[in-house]
Amino acid sequence: MTVIDAEATPRPTTRPTLSVSEEWGGSNLLTQTLALTGRSVRPYLQPGVLIVTFIEPLVMLLMFGGVLRALGDTVAPQGSDLSYIAGLAPAIMIITSVAAGAQAGNGLINDLRNDVITRFHTMPISRFSVLLARSLADAARSLYQLIAVAVLAALIFGFNPPGGILGVVGSILLSLFVGWSMSWIFIALAAVLRNGDVLRMITTLCTFPLLFASNAFVSPESMPVWLRVVAEANPISYANDAMRSMVAGQASLTELLTTVGVSCVLVAVCAPIANRSFKVL
Amino acid sequence: MAKPMIQAVDVVKSFGDVKALNGVSLSVPEGSIHGLLGHNGAGKTTLVHILSTLLEPTGGTARVCGYDVTAEAEEVRRCIGLTGQFASVDEQLNGRENLALVARLLGASRRQALARANELLELFELTDAATRPVLQYSGGMRRRLDIAASLVGGPRVIFLDEPTTGLDPNARIGVWETIERLAKDGTSVLLTTQYLEEADRLCEQITVLSAGSVVADGNPAELKAEVGERLVTVTLATRSDMEAAVRALEAAGIRATPQESGTALSAPVAAAADLAVVVRILSDAHTEIAELAFSEPTLDDVYLKLTHEPTRTPVPA
Numbered sequence: 029m030t031v032i033d034a035e036a037t038p039r040p041t042t043r044p045t046l047s048v049s050e051e052w053g054g055s056n057l058l059t060q061t062l063a064l065t066g067r068s069v070r071p072y073l074q075p076g077v078l079i080v081t082f083i084e085p086l087v088m089l090l091m092f093g094g095v096l097r098a099l100g101d102t103v104a105p106q107g108s109d110l111s112y113i114a115g116l117a118p119a120i121m122i123i124t125s126v127a128a129g130a131q132a133g134n135g136l137i138n139d140l141r142n143d144v145i146t147r148f149h150t151m152p153i154s155r156f157s158v159l160l161a162r163s164l165a166d167a168a169r170s171l172y173q174l175i176a177v178a179v180l181a182a183l184i185f186g187f188n189p190p191g192g193i194l195g196v197v198g199s200i201l202l203s204l205f206v207g208w209s210m211s212w213i214f215i216a217l218a219a220v221l222r223n224g225d226v227l228r229m230i231t232t233l234c235t236f237p238l239l240f241a242s243n244a245f246v247s248p249e250s251m252p253v254w255l256r257v258v259a260e261a262n263p264i265s266y267a268n269d270a271m272r273s274m275v276a277g278q279a280s281l282t283e284l285l286t287t288v289g290v291s292c293v294l295v296a297v298c299a300p301i302a303n304r305s306f307k308v309l
Numbered sequence: 310m311a312k313p314m315i316q317a318v319d320v321v322k323s324f325g326d327v328k329a330l331n332g333v334s335l336s337v338p339e340g341s342i343h344g345l346l347g348h349n350g351a352g353k354t355t356l357v358h359i360l361s362t363l364l365e366p367t368g369g370t371a372r373v374c375g376y377d378v379t380a381e382a383e384e385v386r387r388c389i390g391l392t393g394q395f396a397s398v399d400e401q402l403n404g405r406e407n408l409a410l411v412a413r414l415l416g417a418s419r420r421q422a423l424a425r426a427n428e429l430l431e432l433f434e435l436t437d438a439a440t441r442p443v444l445q446y447s448g449g450m451r452r453r454l455d456i457a458a459s460l461v462g463g464p465r466v467i468f469l470d471e472p473t474t475g476l477d478p479n480a481r482i483g484v485w486e487t488i489e490r491l492a493k494d495g496t497s498v499l500l501t502t503q504y505l506e507e508a509d510r511l512c513e514q515i516t517v518l519s520a521g522s523v524v525a526d527g528n529p530a531e532l533k534a535e536v537g538e539r540l541v542t543v544t545l546a547t548r549s550d551m552e553a554a555v556r557a558l559e560a561a562g563i564r565a566t567p568q569e570s571g572t573a574l575s576a577p578v579a580a581a582a583d584l585a586v587v588v589r590i591l592s593d594a595h596t597e598i599a600e601l602a603f604s605e606p607t608l609d610d611v612y613l614k615l616t617h618e619p620t621r622t623p624v625p626a
């Protein structure tokens with residue numbers, strides 16, 4: 029109120045119609061989720077953030093590309109005629125989407141800290157829609173990065189696999205789904221812990237083993253036994269196998285179903301935990 | 310009396326060993342403004358959080374709009390608005406988007422949401438800042454947007470936790486006018502505040518909390534009458550008359566206290582009419598009066614008296 033004049037012209041009333049919300053009649057889960065996702069992606073749409081988000085996959089491509097080439101050509105699965113980059117791109121995709129999923133926990137902590145969620149919790153909306161929106165916002169960011177990986181790989185490394193555009197799109201979608209399902213681990217952790225520092229430590233602690241104890245970069249045959257056991261149970265390994273097959277133009281329904289199945293189990297376990305622990309105070 | 314829109318009965322809330330609320334009861338009829346006063350940590354915010362379904366009470370019952378805050382939380386949420394102690398608006402969105410988002414979540418169409426947002430921006434004089442991200446708002450602008458956001462659905466009950474803290478005097482008066490208008494339109498308001506002037510001006514009823522318990526309850530006039538004193542302050546023309554003046558008043562049964570200045574004394578009286586008595590006694594005693602002042606008790610007196618009772622458990626800083 030820059031200038032308040034007690035004698036000013038009368039302002040509109042606080043309640044133009046009696047209880048407007050009764051007239052509106054509430055919203056459904058879809059509307060809520062979409063509206064809240066729109067809110068959550070907003071910080072990602074700032075020009076600076078968009079640029080950095082785009083550069084991240086570029087750095088990964090260049091770094092992993094260089095490092096792994098120096099280690100020897102262990103990336104392409106045995107007996108396949110995939111080019112070096114065609115073997116590497118799915119691995120970069122899956123780590124990109126898992127990293128984006130891990131970000132969802134931090135996003136939730138930030139929301140809790142700046143008190144916006146308090147308002148949502150006093151409103152007649154589903155609390156689950158707030159979490160769902162959180163996961164979808166980070167999935168949207170992940171999709172943007174996955175497209176960046178494919179485009180940059182094609183432009184810089186001549187990524188043009190036998191599976192063609194269909195194989196690449198399939199890989200992107202599968203990777204997106206796996207990353208989204210994994211985001212629920214971190215959303216559940218955030219909802220339970222409610223502490224950003226602890227969450228960040230756990231996130232780092234989880235993501236590194238998850239990424240490296242997999243067949244994404246090194247074939248498990250060359251690992252010590254205990255690590256090989258982890259790598260072979262790792263959802264990332266399943267996803268990576270399925271994606272490589274798609275990129276190679278040899279999509280396998282079994283691999284696809286296994287990957288999707290593992291992801292679904294993950295969501296089925298973590299989402300209810302997140303929903304039950306999700307409180308603002 | 311109108312039916313209570315907010316009713317708390319013996320509400321208890323413990324956080325582990327900390328007992329934040331120790332059996333608090335209050336009742337707010339429709340269209341009424343109820344004030345909640347108390348020192349830092351008295352439990353005001355905790356009570357507001359329980360009534361707005363953010364916290365579950367450890368004991369007792371609370372009903373808002375006739376619904377139980379634990380068993381029927383969903384119905385309660387349909388009829389309330391909360392402006393918390395700390396602004397809960399999205400900093401990344403602009404003012405209009407914040408209000409429109411709330412409207413969308415309440416089921417408004419895009420067009421309705423925009424119309425309602427504009428209406429409230431106008432009401433809170435934020436139209437000029439409508440398209441700026443809230444990140445760039447001043448504290449007072451955020452506060453106003455926050456209040457506006459809690460009014461989007463036209464709630465029948467609104468909770469305002471220290472709504473004018475951090476506002477400049479003009480903005481504060483603006484918020485007061487809005488609150489008064491809300492009540493006139495039939496909204497029931499529960500307001501916490503540290504400003505006694507604010508409670509005095511706005512509230513029909515006041516509950517004073519201290520360390521989680523109700524220490525006083527009533528309308529401002531009752532509270533003042535109960536605790537505060539009407540005082541007459543007399544400044545004497547001659548300093549040496551002080552002793553005689555005090556003696557004369559005490560002989561008439563009036564307890565007079567010389568003030569530090571040495572030229573003035575104050576004495577409690579029952580009503581303004583007693584001023585004449587004091588004047589007559591003093592002139593009979595041949596003491597000359599230079600100045601005479603009469604003061605009504607203020608809520609400050611009430612507040613300070615009630616919240617500084619020796620029984621009060623000290624609150625850790």
Ligand SMILES: Nc1ncnc2c1ncn2[C@@H]1O[C@H](COP(=O)(O)OP(=O)(O)OP(=O)(O)O)[C@@H](O)[C@H]1O
Binds near residue numbers: 327328
């Ligand atoms: N989540 C919590 N965990 C533990 N103790 C809490 C919690 N929330 C509040 N308390 C305690 O409950 C008591 C009441 O706090 P509350 O926030 O209700 O006070 P208040 O009257 O709103 O104070 P202020 O005027 O400072 O806002 C305080 O002693 C506080 O430390």
Ligand SMILES: [Mg+2]
Binds near residue numbers: 470
């Ligand atoms: Mg408080």
